[in-house]
Amino acid sequence: xxxxxxxxxxxxxxDRLPPGEDATIHLRGERSEFVRLNHGKIRQAGTVTQEQxxxxxxxxxxxxxxxxxxxxxxxxxxxxxxxxxxxxxDDVLDVVPPDPHLRWCQEEGTTVEVQxxxxxxxxxxxxxxxxxxxxxxxxxxxxxxxxxxxxASSRGLQRWDERHGWLLDFSVVxxxxxxxxxxxxxxxxxxxxxxxxxxxxxxxxxxxxxxxxRLEPGRYRAxxxxxxxxxxxxxxxxxxxxxxxxxTAQSPLMRLIRGECALSEQLTITEDTAGGWGPAFxxxxxxxxxxxxxxxxxxxxxxxxxxxxxxxxxxxxxxGPGEYPNALVMQPxxxxxxxxxxxxxxxxxxxxxxxxxxxxxxxxxxTGMTRFTTLWVEDGRVVCPVEVxxxxxxxxxxxxxxxxxxxxxxxxLPSTVHFERRSTASDRVPGALIDAITFTL
Amino acid sequence: MSSLRERFLEAAPAVDRCTLRALDRTFEFVxxxxxxxxxxxxxxDRGAMITVSHRGGQGYAATSDLSTSGLRRAAxxxxxxxxxxxxISLIDHARVPRARFTGSYxxxxxxxxxxxPLIDKIALLKREVEAMGGDPVVEAIATLGYTCDEVVLLxxxxxxxxxxxxxxxxxxxxxxSRGNIAQQRSMGSxxxxxxxxxxxxxxxxxxxxxxxxxxxxxxxxxxxxxxSGIMDVVLAPNQMILQIHESIGxxxxxxxxxxxxxNFAGTSFVTLDMFxxxxxxxxLLNITFDPSRPEQLAxxxxxxxxxxxxxxxxxxxxxxxxxxxxxxxxxxxxxxxxANARACSWSRAPIDRMANLNLEPGDxxxxxxxxxxxxxxxxxxxxxxSIDDSRNKFQFGCEWGRLIEDGVLKGVVRNPxxxxxxxxxxxxxxxxxxxxxxxVLGTPYCGKGEPMQVIEVGHASPACRFVDVDVFGGx
Numbered sequence: 001x002x003x004x005x006x007x008x009x010x011x012x013x014x015d016r017l018p019p020g021e022d023a024t025i026h027l028r029g030e031r032s033e034f035v036r037l038n039h040g041k042i043r044q045a046g047t048v049t050q051e052q053x054x055x056x057x058x059x060x061x062x063x064x065x066x067x068x069x070x071x072x073x074x075x076x077x078x079x080x081x082x083x084x085x086x087x088x089x090d091d092v093l094d095v096v097p098p099d100p101h102l103r104w105c106q107e108e109g110t111t112v113e114v115q116x117x118x119x120x121x122x123x124x125x126x127x128x129x130x131x132x133x134x135x136x137x138x139x140x141x142x143x144x145x146x147x148x149x150x151x152a153s154s155r156g157l158q159r160w161d162e163r164h165g166w167l168l169d170f171s172v173v174x175x176x177x178x179x180x181x182x183x184x185x186x187x188x189x190x191x192x193x194x195x196x197x198x199x200x201x202x203x204x205x206x207x208x209x210x211x212x213x214r215l216e217p218g219r220y221r222a223x224x225x226x227x228x229x230x231x232x233x234x235x236x237x238x239x240x241x242x243x244x245x246x247x248t249a250q251s252p253l254m255r256l257i258r259g260e261c262a263l264s265e266q267l268t269i270t271e272d273t274a275g276g277w278g279p280a281f282x283x284x285x286x287x288x289x290x291x292x293x294x295x296x297x298x299x300x301x302x303x304x305x306x307x308x309x310x311x312x313x314x315x316x317x318x319x320g321p322g323e324y325p326n327a328l329v330m331q332p333x334x335x336x337x338x339x340x341x342x343x344x345x346x347x348x349x350x351x352x353x354x355x356x357x358x359x360x361x362x363x364x365x366x367t368g369m370t371r372f373t374t375l376w377v378e379d380g381r382v383v384c385p386v387e388v389x390x391x392x393x394x395x396x397x398x399x400x401x402x403x404x405x406x407x408x409x410x411x412x413l414p415s416t417v418h419f420e421r422r423s424t425a426s427d428r429v430p431g432a433l434i435d436a437i438t439f440t441l
Numbered sequence: 442m443s444s445l446r447e448r449f450l451e452a453a454p455a456v457d458r459c460t461l462r463a464l465d466r467t468f469e470f471v472x473x474x475x476x477x478x479x480x481x482x483x484x485x486d487r488g489a490m491i492t493v494s495h496r497g498g499q500g501y502a503a504t505s506d507l508s509t510s511g512l513r514r515a516a517x518x519x520x521x522x523x524x525x526x527x528x529i530s531l532i533d534h535a536r537v538p539r540a541r542f543t544g545s546y547x548x549x550x551x552x553x554x555x556x557x558p559l560i561d562k563i564a565l566l567k568r569e570v571e572a573m574g575g576d577p578v579v580e581a582i583a584t585l586g587y588t589c590d591e592v593v594l595l596x597x598x599x600x601x602x603x604x605x606x607x608x609x610x611x612x613x614x615x616x617x618s619r620g621n622i623a624q625q626r627s628m629g630s631x632x633x634x635x636x637x638x639x640x641x642x643x644x645x646x647x648x649x650x651x652x653x654x655x656x657x658x659x660x661x662x663x664x665x666x667x668x669s670g671i672m673d674v675v676l677a678p679n680q681m682i683l684q685i686h687e688s689i690g691x692x693x694x695x696x697x698x699x700x701x702x703x704n705f706a707g708t709s710f711v712t713l714d715m716f717x718x719x720x721x722x723x724x725l726l727n728i729t730f731d732p733s734r735p736e737q738l739a740x741x742x743x744x745x746x747x748x749x750x751x752x753x754x755x756x757x758x759x760x761x762x763x764x765x766x767x768x769x770x771x772x773x774x775x776x777x778x779x780a781n782a783r784a785c786s787w788s789r790a791p792i793d794r795m796a797n798l799n800l801e802p803g804d805x806x807x808x809x810x811x812x813x814x815x816x817x818x819x820x821x822x823x824x825x826x827s828i829d830d831s832r833n834k835f836q837f838g839c840e841w842g843r844l845i846e847d848g849v850l851k852g853v854v855r856n857p858x859x860x861x862x863x864x865x866x867x868x869x870x871x872x873x874x875x876x877x878x879x880x881v882l883g884t885p886y887c888g889k890g891e892p893m894q895v896i897e898v899g900h901a902s903p904a905c906r907f908v909d910v911d912v913f914g915g916x
Binding site: 034035036038039041042043044045046047048049050051052056063064065066067068069070071072073074077081084085088089091092095096097099100101102123126127130137139140141143169170171173176177179181248249250254255258260354355356357358359360361362363365367368369371388390392416417418419420422440441 | 488499518616618700828836856858893914916
């Protein structure tokens with residue numbers, strides 16, 4: 001959808017609001033290319049063009065919302081769809097009770113953020129990938145194209161954000177449960193970067209051809225590559241940084257909050273919207289702070305607070321409705337990445353963790369699997385791959401007393417999980433050296 | 442305006458095969474949290490995916506612009522993709538057999554969702570939340586989700602199929618805390634979703650659930666931790682569905698076996714040569730793909746590629762007989778399958794999904810299952826789940842547990858967890874409940890695919906007993 005179309009559309013819809021009511025409109029649109037690869041060839045290729053509008057009608061302290069799919073080209077048709085959705089709430093507003101937790105954005109003004117340049121053509125990227133991966137068992141997904149987000153309110157607030165990019169998330173498989181995973185992203189075509197990464201993987205692959213070792217359950221010293229650390233961070237995100245989860249004792253960090261357990265002083269985590277890839281405003285139209293400090297020196301110093309929680313608990317808001325981070329940054333440490341193997345000495349080098357969940361949420365105890373590349377290291381030298389292992393340990397050990405070092409560089413890891421539309425979330429995290437992780441299966 | 446069919450036929454290019462799948466989805470959410478009604482939300486989601494197969498390639502384009510010009514642009518883009526990828530396609534689409542579809546399907550609805558006033562729905566949820574509220578409960582939530590899908594499948598060759606689905610997703614969750622202990626009891630969206638109208642709420646027992654959940658969550662706060670050790674477990678149907686889903690359903694998906702999901706959802710310990718002879722479980726294990734049960738969440742007549750669905754055994758008397766694979770996967774693998782190519786939305790392409798996957802009842806009453814246990818734990822309502830990318834090494838946890846000693850149910854235990862390996866766990870199936878223990882359940886939250894697709898699946902299962910299981914508690 002063009003910005004001019006959005007502005008004309010929202011003007012026309014808001015003009016049709018019943019007297020005495022307010023409304024907000026949020027729009028998310030994309031024209032996304034999705035190309036799946038398997039065995040180095042194309043498994044599925046397609047394009048998704050969609051425009052999803054969300055209208056919230058507000059009558060005093062009563063409100064309700066309606067989502068509607070738009071065509072994005074015919075203004076008259078889009079206005080009709082929105083107005084139909086608007087009137088679909090008539091009966092709702094007549095009966096819903098007042099909402100004491102309603103907080104909506106009553107600011108005025110205009111903000112516009114448009115990324116320059118045009119989207120990289122997916123066809124040329126994918127042709128390059130197929131060409132360079134000849135002879136490799138490559139599997140994954142390319143996404144590319146523009147994304148746009150808009151907001152408008154009856155009080156005169158207009159926001160627009162437009163950006164584009166590509167993301168190639170892939171694995172080169174060597175054998176059962178052994179692969180090298182990589183994620184590349186950019187805004188401009190980067191055939192040389194893609195080719196270089198594939199060649200680098202090709203050179204690393206023979207290591208995974210060594211017969212894997214089966215380790216008995218037990219405690220093993222481990223180096224977690226940034227993607228694996230992001231897995232641990234994912235469990236912190238599941239309520240650990242949410243105001244509502246904290247207020248209702250559902251945060252996995254409750255024992256930290258109560259002073260019963262500690263995280264490492266090395267741990268500093270910030271929601272860095274300014275450095276992220278998503279729009280700087282919420283679906284309710286609120287501007288997001290550039291940065292929200294969440295954990296500093298191991299102490300919880302902030303939470304992500306939605307407008308509803310802000311109203312309910314009487315605190316300032318700083319997040320979207322889900323109270324979930326979209327651009328989390330973990331501050332790096334001091335261990336040079338090039339010295340990680342030497343610092344590990346003897347133990348496990350783990351590229352990724354997978355399918356994490358809680359074993360005992362209030363205790364911060366989690367479980368999950370190793371995945372893709374797990375290597376056995378002796379005296380700082382890689383010996384062989386290791387069969388997948390299940391760990392079961394606590395966040396307070398893994399990111400607390402057991403955390404020996406963080407690497408001196410943090411890696412940008414874009415989210416590769418795209419639900420209804422392409423994700424713009426990301427993490428920026430370092431690697432971590434853990435004194436011992438408990439493996440159970 | 443002309444009909445969707447007319448616009449599609451006008452837009453369809455001259456290619457080997459062109460199909461359209463349109464979805465018109467209506468959704469409503471009603472909820473109450475701690476005595477405060479949550480904002481009511483309604484959705485009208487409408488769009489279509491056009492798929493073109495041409496000269497051996499295939500491409501798709503999905504659009505929310507359903508005008509003739511919008512469909513024409515989508516068809517052209519789908520054709521572009523088919524042509525651009527024909528020479529580098531994993532599959533020669535010119536050789537794939539095509540489903541021919543004509544017919545219709547409609548969910549059985551006794552009490553239309555719209556016939557019940559909104560205020561009555563809010564009142565019902567308020568009653569349940571009020572029954573849960575007050576110390577030690579720190580959060581009580583009750584919600585209802587209603588989805589109505591109108592799906593139309595068209596081909597440029599003149600085929601047409603129409604399906605109308607109505608689904609209810611209720612949820613009640615009660616969280617309590619005392620000291621540094623927090624516990625949860627819930628029912629609903631993880632297990633109690635069905636096709637139908639408002640009558641689903643009676644079928645799954647929503648009314649009155651709040652009081653029971655409050656009582657149970659309060660008991661959990663003072664209950665001892667689940668003991669650790671190798672022992673028997675008896676799993677309630679609402680945990681069995683998770684066990685079936687993760688350690689039978691996903692590993693039998695043919696696209697995983699063919700490697701499509703190795704970068705994300707994972708692969709499978711099952712290989713093609715296992716079908717027909719591999720012992721997956723004890724002789725008591727019988728698993729069916731059954732799209733024909735009217736109330737079950739993922740019943741349908743046609744999958745999203747137009748193949749007509751029929752009930753089939755995947756595991757019979759413990760022996761693996763066929764995978765969960767749609768027509769395209771069957772062609773690729775050269776094996777039998779079922780009609781399970783499904784998409785979660787008009788904007789996502791079909792892939793192999795579970796639909797309804799059921800464990801057939803046996804002949805033991807619940808009392809007999811319990812009576813057979815010398816030392817073990819009864820576990821109910823899934824809370825945590827984790828399994829490796831080959832769907833082998835798993836660890837699952839439940840909300841509610843009770844000790845079983847000398848064949849008798851005893852006291853409540855909290856944080857009941859167990860772990861095992863799919864390839865051996867099912868061989869320790871020692872008792873299967875009869876029809877009186879069987880429950881038709883389902884969840885809208887099965888995730889898989891690149892890009893991600895979250896879709897509804899149905900599972901029916903009786904209670905089951907397993908021996909020699911590694912059980913443990915919290916902390």
